[in-house]
Amino acid sequence: MVQRTPIMLAVVFLAAVTAAVANATSPMANGRAIFLTGRDLAGRPIGAQRAPMRSSCAACHRADGSGGVHLPGGAVSADLRHAALVTHQKHPYTLALLERAISTGVDNEGKTLHPMMPHWRLSKTDLHDVAAYVQTLK
Numbered sequence: 001m002v003q004r005t006p007i008m009l010a011v012v013f014l015a016a017v018t019a020a021v022a023n024a025t026s027p028m029a030n031g032r033a034i035f036l037t038g039r040d041l042a043g044r045p046i047g048a049q050r051a052p053m054r055s056s057c058a059a060c061h062r063a064d065g066s067g068g069v070h071l072p073g074g075a076v077s078a079d080l081r082h083a084a085l086v087t088h089q090k091h092p093y094t095l096a097l098l099e100r101a102i103s104t105g106v107d108n109e110g111k112t113l114h115p116m117m118p119h120w121r122l123s124k125t126d127l128h129d130v131a132a133y134v135q136t137l138k
């Protein structure tokens, strides 16, 4: 027992480190970082076709995605939670439709969104991860 304890501690420590690393590099953690801070996990700021008025999704859509923020030009940020984007839609947002809206400003019905919503220029991975994160907003 006396000799096994350090080994057990080492195993527990390694398991914790492995879990922490996996979590930090997971698509969900990356999507969350982009949404909340406007930077991916590597610390790169997200870019857009034209300089956005605010630099993170949360700055316009709120941290919980509930939206309703009044912005210049009469724009009101959309509610990005599941009920608004899926349950109450005739053509619910899929991952692909979210990626399209985020990168081109075309919504689930094929309509052009208000130009206050930036046309984000993200890597394939970052676009996927932030869209997947939006899908988790309740």
Ligand code: HEC
Residues within 6 Å of the ligand: 034, 035, 052, 053, 054, 055, 056, 057, 058, 059, 060, 061, 071, 075, 076, 077, 078, 079, 080, 098, 101, 102, 107, 108, 112, 113, 114, 116, 117, 118, 120, 130, 131, 134
């Ligand atoms: C400068 C403010 C601003 C920022 C930053 C912003 N948005 Fe938006 N977004 C808007 C506005 C305003 C709308 C609503 C446009 C409309 O009604 O036509 C919108 C609409 C959307 C829609 C379409 C929702 C629907 O109901 O069709 C999605 C999806 C979306 N935003 C996701 C994001 C994501 C993800 C980010 C971050 C990568 C982001 N937005 C950053 C302002 C912003």
